[in-house]
Amino acid sequence: MTTEVGTWVVKFYEDLMKHAxxxxxxxPMMQGPGLMTAILVGYVMFVLYLGPRLMANRKPFDLKGIMVVYNFAMVAFSAFIVYEFLMSGWATDYTWRCDPVDVSDSPQALRMVxxxxxxxxSKFIELLDTVFFVLRKKNSQITFLHIFHHSVMPWTWWWGVxxxxxxxxxxxAMVNSIVHVIMYFYYGLSAAGPQFQKYLWWKxxxxxxxxxxxxxxxxxxTQYYFMDKCDYQIPLFVHLVWMYGTFFFVLFSNFWYQAYTKGKRLPKTQEKDGRQKGVIANGKHVENGHTYLENGTTQNGKIKAN
Structure with a gap:
């Protein structure tokens, strides 16, 4: 029975790859899903097990300089990706409706590839976001949503590519890259020092x-479901993108409510208790009287040291 199942899996995989x-x-990494899967499994193991054990008896690393360079490098890389998506189709001959994959070897089609x-x-470079959290012992930032997003997104996009x-x-992907230009610019300013904190009112x-x-x-x-005809080659990807957008909209809406709506209505006594216990108050991580931004710096830009 085991042999038969193994044979079926191998045959299914081989038949599937014929359509790649x-x-x-x-x-790189596109010959098969093995390497990228191994990297992502290693990432999850490091974040949940190996990293915390490594840092258990160590002081947090001061990675301020590295993080400034990393964040602004990601701004440039994300901006480049946006530009290339636009020039490869979205600002040239795409209709923004039912646009099939151009499978030709034309320069523009190869540019899109x-x-x-x-x-x-870029999704693998972004794994460093969590690695920095671990090395700086900012474990409160390593949520299920964070790990899920950083591990599942690269894996699913391998199949898409x-x-x-x-x-x-x-x-x-293009919209996500636009958001990352803004997001990493914010993180870069936040990591740059207290002199830039006054520019971060838009957190x-x-x-x-x-x-x-x-x-x-x-x-x-969604428009795919209302078109009279759409010959997009792989409808499954459209369904997955729709589910991805809807799923994360719900999760981030809940975060908005908890952080910026419900949080602002906390009684003063609860806010005081929150500062002592390190809970979320008014959308920011509060611990021992210090307010922490998402990248781990305090409201006045100082890194917390244990």
């Missing part, structure tokens, strides 16, 4: 920008 886009084979891989690769690099399914609106992203992604995918 041959233009992507030359790119390249930027789709760049976006996929492998079978459909471009077309209608790439819209959410609350980062969540609003995320919510707008998910609305746009879901609406763009």
């Amino acid at each position: 886009d041959p233009r992507i084979n030359a790119y 390249r930027v789709a891989w760049f976006f996929f690769f 492998k079978f459909g690099p471009g077309g209608m399914g790439s819209f959410h 609350k609106y980062m969540t609003a920008i995320q919510l707008v992203q998910f609305v746009l992604v879901s609406l763009h995918a």
Whole structure:
């Protein structure tokens, strides 16, 4: 029985790979899902087990300089990805409706294949977000949502790039990259020091920008269900994008409510208790009287040291 199941799995995989886009084979990690899956499994193990054990008896690392460089490098990389998506179709010959994957070897089609891989690769660079949390012992920032997003997103996008690099399914990647330009710019300023804290009054609106992203992604995918005809080659990807946008809209809406609506209505006594216990108050992490931003700096820009 085990042999038969194994044979069926191998045959199913081989048949599936016959439909993969041959233009992507030359790119790193695209020959098969094994390497990228191993990296993501290693990431989860490091974040949940190996990293905390490594840091248990150590002081947090001061990574301020590294984080400034990293965040602004991600701003530049994300902006480049947005530009390439636009030039590869979204600002040229795409209709913003039922846009199929261009499977030709034209320069523009190959450009779309390249930027789709760049976006996929950027998800692996972003794993450093969590690694920095672990090394700086900011464990309160490592939530289920954070780990789920950083591990599942690269894994699902491998299949998207492998079978459909471009077309209608790439819209959410372009929008996500636009959001990351803004997000990493904020994180870069936040890590740069207290002199930039006065420019970070718009932290609350980062969540609003995320919510707008998910609305746009879901609406763009929703139109597929109301078209008289759409010959998009891989409808499954459209369904997954719609579910992704809707699922994360619900999760981030709940965060908005808990942090910026319900949090503002906390009685003064509860806010005082929150400062002592390190809970969320008014959308910010509060511990021992210090208010912490998402990147771990205090309201006045100082890094907490144990």
